[in-house]
Amino acid sequence: MIKTRKSIAKKFKVTGSGKVLHRAPGKRHFLRNKTVKQKRRMSQDKPCSPGVTKFVKIGCPNLF
Numbered sequence: 001m002i003k004t005r006k007s008i009a010k011k012f013k014v015t016g017s018g019k020v021l022h023r024a025p026g027k028r029h030f031l032r033n034k035t036v037k038q039k040r041r042m043s044q045d046k047p048c049s050p051g052v053t054k055f056v057k058i059g060c061p062n063l064f
Contacts, residue, residue, distance in 0.1 A: 005059035012056050013045060014063045020053045021045035 013021045024042040031039060048056065057064060 002061050004062050008056055008059035009063065012048065012060070012063075014056075014060075018064065020048040020056050022048050022052075 011022060015021060022045065024044065024046050026034070027039065027042040034042075
């Protein structure tokens with residue numbers, strides 16, 4: 001049995017269809033300088049690139 005990398009499991013989410021999502025960066029501080037549209041877009045999860053998806057599958061085999 002392969003162990004799950006907990007650091008990867010906390011940062012990424014897998015959808016029902018198998019897509020890997022991550023949180024958008026930039027929503028921690030300096031929010032006064034950003035527009036409402038930027039902040040709204042940052043609160044949505046973004047799909048990962050194929051290269052990152054490969055590492056998530058290796059590190060968290062139980063998510064798939």
